Every structure is written in structure tokens, then in C-alpha cells.
Amino acid sequence: MVLFLWNIRGTFLTAPYFVTGFLGEYEVSLDSKGRFLMPAGFRKQLPDDTTADRFVLARGFETCLVLYPMPVWEEITQKLARLNDFNPKAREFKRLFLNGATYIDLDAAGRVNIPNPLMRYAGITKDLVFSAQGTKVELWDQATYQSYLQQAAASFSDLAAEIAGSDFMNDF
Secondary structure, three states: OEEOOEOOOOOEOOOOEEOOOEOOEEEEEOOOOOEEEOOHHHHOOOOOOOOOOEEEEEEOOOOOEEEEEHHHHHHHHHHHHOOOOOOHHHHHHHHHHHOOOEEEEOOOOOEEEOOHHHHHHHOOOOEEEEEEEEOEEEEEEHHHHHHHHHHHHOOHHHHHHHHHHHHHHOOO
């Protein structure tokens, strides 16, 4: 869902603001060239502008890949630029986070090509899960994703209480 907002001066803001973010989980398969078709349910959630078919694909924190829409990626790179390059941990983080990141454009058929180094990092061979995560999407090898969910499900309630707190959890 895209919402256009007015600022306090009453001027219309033209940039889209995602209210609920991306939702959904889709199972897709790679073709012989390492491409998958962007799920139609996800495509419907994209804004109708010139940046809707352009993304950055990067390594995720777990063994998954993350697909960022260009406006989200631009915000991230602005924050990364403010990190102190004199701090060795900041340099290391930037290297690990940015290395392998690549621009992705949907082809005319709505397919996404995953570069081989990123496929190897995530262990993706044929079947993958396309999992919307608010302002970004995670791409997982299907078997890895199922294993991760099974392990994480056992502690989901405890994790929710620790991260969100009991007041937040009372809403569920």
C-alpha cells in the first residue's frame, strides 16, 4: 500500500511512503539461467513509479539474500556513509554488507537474475522462498528456510517477549 502525505505546510509530498510494507511468502523456482519470476502477489504491492522495477540484491545476515527496493537501499547507503571509516568495526561491517551487493532490474518478462556468488552464499540451487519483510524481501533456499523456521518456532514466544515486551504482546 502506498500513501501520499501532506507536510505541515500543506505541500503535497510526491515520494511514496509504505504504510504496511511488503507482505507475503512465495515459493518460486529458478530456471536454468538462475532467474526466477517475481511473484505476481508481490508485484501488485510495488508503487507505480519508475523505481518499481529496480532493486539491490545483497547478502543477508543469516544465509539468505535480501532484495531492497531502490528507495530503501538509498536510505541504507546514506546511513552507511555516516559510519566512521576510522573505526575498524565500521569498515569491516561495510565490507561485509556491501561486498556482493548488486543492482537488479526486472527483465521484460518480470524475471530476476541472481548472480552466482550470491546463489552460492545462500545455498540456493533450484527452489527458493521469497519472504516479504516489510521494506525488503528475503530470498532463502527452500530447505534452509524450512529448517530455520522449525528451529525458530520453538522459541518464538520467548523471542517476542524479549524483543517486543509484554505490553506489545498483549495486543496479540
